[in-house]
Amino acid sequence: MLSTTFYADVLRRFENQNTVTIATGATCAYLGDERNIREFLVADETARWLRRAGHTVLFFLIDDSLDPLNFRQLRVAVNKDEKLIERYKHWCGKPIAHLPDPWGCHESYAGHFEDELIKRLHSLDCHPTLVTTARLYERGVYAPYVRQVLDHYHEVMEYLHTTFEGYSPEKLFWPLCPHCRYIHEAEIIGIYEEQAHVYCRCCGETSNVHFDDMQGKLNWKLDCAARWALFNVDAEPFTKSYMEPIAGSFAVAQGLSRTFFGGHEVYPLVYGTVKMDNKLSYSVLQSLPTSAFRPLLTERPSSEITLSRELVMTAASRYSVLPGVTYLDFIKQLLPMWLLTPESLSASQRDLLSHGIMFGKNFLDTEMRLHLPTRANLEGEQPAVLEKIRGLLKHVIGLREASELTYEDFNAQAKTFMEPWGRDKGPALHRLRLLAGQEQGLPAMRFLFILPLDYLNLLQYMLELYVQGAAAAARQDEEQQDDTRESVYAVA
Numbered sequence: 264m265l266s267t268t269f270y271a272d273v274l275r276r277f278e279n280q281n282t283v284t285i286a287t288g289a290t291c292a293y294l295g296d297e298r299n300i301r302e303f304l305v306a307d308e309t310a311r312w313l314r315r316a317g318h319t320v321l322f323f324l325i326d327d328s329l330d331p332l333n334f335r336q337l338r339v340a341v342n343k344d345e346k347l348i349e350r351y352k353h354w355c356g357k358p359i360a361h362l363p364d365p366w367g368c369h370e371s372y373a374g375h376f377e378d379e380l381i382k383r384l385h386s387l388d389c390h391p392t393l394v395t396t397a398r399l400y401e402r403g404v405y406a407p408y409v410r411q412v413l414d415h416y417h418e419v420m421e422y423l424h425t426t427f428e429g430y431s432p433e434k435l436f437w438p439l440c441p442h443c444r445y446i447h448e449a450e451i452i453g454i455y456e457e458q459a460h461v462y463c464r465c466c467g468e469t470s471n472v473h474f475d476d477m478q479g480k481l482n483w484k485l486d487c488a489a490r491w492a493l494f495n496v497d498a499e500p501f502t503k504s505y506m507e508p509i510a511g512s513f514a515v516a517q518g519l520s521r522t523f524f525g526g527h528e529v530y531p532l533v534y535g536t537v538k539m540d541n542k543l544s545y546s547v548l549q550s551l552p553t554s555a556f557r558p559l560l561t562e563r564p565s566s567e568i569t570l571s572r573e574l575v576m577t578a579a580s581r582y583s584v585l586p587g588v589t590y591l592d593f594i595k596q597l598l599p600m601w602l603l604t605p606e607s608l609s610a611s612q613r614d615l616l617s618h619g620i621m622f623g624k625n626f627l628d629t630e631m632r633l634h635l636p637t638r639a640n641l642e643g644e645q646p647a648v649l650e651k652i653r654g655l656l657k658h659v660i661g662l663r664e665a666s667e668l669t670y671e672d673f674n675a676q677a678k679t680f681m682e683p684w685g686r687d688k689g690p691a692l693h694r695l696r697l698l699a700g701q702e703q704g705l706p707a708m709r710f711l712f713i714l715p716l717d718y719l720n721l722l723q724y725m726l727e728l729y730v731q732g733a734a735a736a737a738r739q740d741e742e743q744q745d746d747t748r749e750s751v752y753a754v755a
């Protein structure tokens with residue numbers, strides 16, 4: 264199933280290049296759902312393939328933080344909270360890097376969502392270096408490119424008009440209005456020598472700004488071409504819609520790059536879009552652990568994908584989360600026991616547990632509960648068989664506590680332990696399965712190897728109590744019978 268061609272093509276392309284730079288882009292105006300993640304995971308997976316082949320890879324996440332906030336983004340960002348929308352709607356039109364953090368925990372609005380995105384990507388084992396473009400513009404890093412565009416404004420317009428049929432951008436540069444600091448309604452309406460004439464529809468003011476004092480950002484395609492040159496970008500993910508050859512974004516940015524910015528060549532990592540039913544929004548991320556979610560988006564990067572219930576169920580039954588245990592088996596058979604002592608789980612186990620609980624809720628319509636044996640699971644079994652199970656549990660707990668055995672060694676030793684059981688072995692293992700709620704699925708030795716030790720200890724303890732209780736009850740019965748006999752004798 265793994266698309267080796269996609270990654271093999273990348274390896275071939277960069278075979279003779281030691282350092283490879285991959286860039287991804289985002290506007291961190293809200294976090295978004297599963298549909299916005301593939302670009303980063305495909306880039307990260309590409310970086311892994313290159314690193315494994317011995318390359319040094321730089322991987323950037325570039326936030327277009329001078330982009331103006333728009334109403335749709337604000338709505339998603341505040342979770343459609345009407346009060347917050349009302350309170351912040353006057354922010355729309357200002358660069359996200361210039362707005363305060365609505366929750367007050369970061370230096371800016373952009374900073375808040377940059378952090379959220381980076382945290383999410385880290386949880387998916389994806390580790391880009393964050394670059395925020397507002398800072399680059401502030402520090403003058405873009406200045407030569409901005410200057411180049413302002414100096415050749417009409418030439419660039421003319422070039423675009425004649426080369427890319429049907430593409431004539433509204434503006435090449437988005438000036439920030441020096442009066443009201445909104446960016447969305449300001450535009451350059453004329454250029455005289457080294458001055459730009461900026462008109463802002465938002466406040467109605469007109470300003471003359473010297474090229475050197477110009478604040479704002481390049482139009483996205485020009486910005487893209489500029490950053491290729493700035494960071495020596497070698498590869499960048501694009502969806503197919505950006506790759507349209509006549510006037511697609513990639514072709515335009517490439518043309519601009521070659522004609523005006525020195526022509527740094529970029530290899531497009533073309534990936535398929537992710538579609539999903541709105542009802543599933545966020546629930547896939549909550550429900551699948553990284554080991555199942557990541558390959559879903561990276562194994563065949565070029566394929567279009569629709570995240571559906573069926574696809575999520577298939578992924579859960581396909582990807583292993585523990586040696587020999589698929590995610591679905593884990594949820595049905597191990598997770599309930601892990602609930603016994605969540606505090607003793609490792610961080611990665613806890614992560615698996617919380618995803619599993621959400622998977623149960625979102626995709627199996629069940630609330631995951633701790634499974635404990637009931638009296639009914641024990642009743643009717645011969646005490647000798649129960650005693651054997653108790654002995655086995657004690658033995659395997661000892662084995663697991665003593666050393667880090669491989670499953671093969673563990674299995675062999677446990678089997679040796681059961682050798683003298685003879686004909687009791689079948690019924691004993693059957694009873695053990697009932698007790699541990701493992702009637703189907705994993706082999707008995709496999710679950711004894713992976714169930715939490717606390718759970719096995721608890722099982723052992725319950726068996727001990729039951730066997731002792733049953734023995735006491737049997738003694739009492741005998742005594743009562745003796746009493747009855749005595750009284751019968753007494754009467755006689």
Ligand SMILES: [Zn+2]
Pocket residue numbers: 364366367368369374375
């Ligand atoms: Zn914050």
Ligand SMILES: [Zn+2]
Pocket residue numbers: 440441442443444445449463464465466467468
């Ligand atoms: Zn203004």
